[in-house]
Amino acid sequence: xxxxxxxxxxxxxxxxxxxxxxxxxxxxxxxxxxxxxxxxxxxxxxxxxxxxxxxxxxxxxxxxxxxxxxxxxxxxxxxxxxxxxxxxxxxxxxxxxxxxxxxxxxxxxxxxxxxxxxxxxxxxxxxxxxxxxxxxxxxxxxxxxxxxxxxxxxxxxxxxxxxxxxxxxxxxxxxxxxxxxxxxxxxxxxxxxxxx
Numbered sequence: 183x184x185x186x187x188x189x190x191x192x193x194x195x196x197x198x199x200x201x202x203x204x205x206x207x208x209x210x211x212x213x214x215x216x217x218x219x220x221x222x223x224x225x226x227x228x229x230x231x232x233x234x235x236x237x238x239x240x241x242x243x244x245x246x247x248x249x250x251x252x253x254x255x256x257x258x259x260x261x262x263x264x265x266x267x268x269x270x271x272x273x274x275x276x277x278x279x280x281x282x283x284x285x286x287x288x289x290x291x292x293x294x295x296x297x298x299x300x301x302x303x304x305x306x307x308x309x310x311x312x313x314x315x316x317x318x319x320x321x322x323x324x325x326x327x328x329x330x331x332x333x334x335x336x337x338x339x340x341x342x343x344x345x346x347x348x349x350x351x352x353x354x355x356x357x358x359x360x361x362x363x364x365x366x367x368x369x370x371x372x373x374x375x376x377x378x
Contacts, residue, residue: 199345199352200359206346211360214322214341215367221294221320222372227259229289229319231281231310232298235350239324239357240298246365255373261288281310291318298324300353303332311335324360326353 211274218228228247232240240262240310247260263284285295295314308331314321321340323332328344336342345356 195349195352196355199347199349199356202346203359206282207343207360210343211363214343215290215359215364217320217322217341218280219293219368219371221292222258222368224292225259225295226290227261228294228296229261229263229285229314230296230298231263231284232324233304233307234300235354236298236300236357238322239354239361240296242358243296243298243361243365244278246361247368251365251369252358253369253373255369258368258372263288278305278309280306282306282313285296285310285313285317285319289314289317289319293317293319294322295319296322296324297332298357299332300350301324302327302330307332310334324357342368 195225207372221228228260230240230244231237244260244262249257263281290296295310297307297310302323303311311321311323311332312335315335315337323336323340323345324343324345325332326345326347327333328342328373333342333344343357343360345353345360347353347356
């Protein structure tokens with residue numbers, strides 16, 4: 183396979199992943215957007231975090247909510263948990279608490295936690311979910327597997343977007359598409375659809 187064929191193959195795998203995701207998670211993406219919009223309508227905030235490259239997806243979501251996404255609108259209440267604070271927490275306490283400590287300090291009942299990760303979820307991911315529930319927060323998770331340790335901690339009020347792909351690059355791509363879809367749906371729900 184030459185380089186051009188490899189690029190074409192990558193695009194075909196991306197399109198295939200999009201089709202699988204659309205068919206299996208379309209309704210859940212809508213549900214995730216409604217969960218976040220409802221939280222903001224009741225004057226609560228969205229707290230985002232993630233591990234590895236999924237942390238960049240969480241950061242991107244918070245940024246899109248804080249700035250205009252597809253249309254001019256006010257900034258929406260969202261934050262990404264600080265990596266600088268996470269480093270200090272890991273040194274002083276434990277890496278396993280890098281998100282949980284921040285959630286316990288900053289989270290309030292009615293807020294939503296958006297958690298992006300790959301695989302079954304590390305101990306830090308599990309403790310983040312537990313901390314969110316302790317604070318009365320709902321959780322929206324973006325992952326690539328369902329039924330793992332993190333999934334078992336989710337409550338019926340939480341929303342799990344378990345992407346039906348295994349390749350790490352495709353998972354990241356699907357998380358990004360889901361985040362863009364969620365942002366567009368939130369804008370439409372809160373401010374109307376400018377394309378209607």
